[in-house]
C-alpha cells in the first residue's frame with residue numbers, strides 16, 4: 001500500500017495516523033507539487049488531487065475523508081476495536097463523521113491560506 005502526498009501534514013495526517021494506529025504497513029510517498037501536476041496531466045489520480053492511496057490490488061483511492069473511512073472500516077485499531085462501524089453502530093459512526101466534518105471545514109477554509117503563506121507552491 002502506498003500513500004502519495006506532500007511532505008506536510010495537510011490532508012494526509014489523518015490517513016497516516018489511522019494507518020499507523022491500525023498497524024497497516026504502507027509506503028509514505030512524499031510527492032512534490034510538480035509530481036502532482038504530472039499525475040493531473042496523465043490522469044493517474046482519480047480526482048486529479050492528492051492525497052491518493054494505492055492499494056496492493058492496483059486500486060487507487062482518492063478523497064481524503066473517503067480514504068479515512070475506507071481505512072477505518074477495513075482495519076481494526078491497535079486494541080482490536082472497531083473504528084468506523086457504519087450500520088453496526090450509527091451513533092459511533094456519526095461521532096466519527098462529526099469530527100471528520102469539523103476537520104474538513106478547517107481544511108477547506110484554512111489549509112490553503114496557511115500553506116500558501118508558508119510555502120511557495122513548488123516547495124510542497
Ligand SMILES: N[C@@H](CCC(=O)N[C@@H](CS)C(=O)NCC(=O)O)C(=O)O
Nearest residue numbers: 010011048049050051062063064065
Ligand atoms: N476533497 C479533496 C481535496 C484534495 C485537495 O484539494 N488536494 C490538494 C492538495 S492539499 C490538491 O491536490 N490540489 C490540486 C488541485 O486541486 O488541482 C480531499 O479531501 O482529498
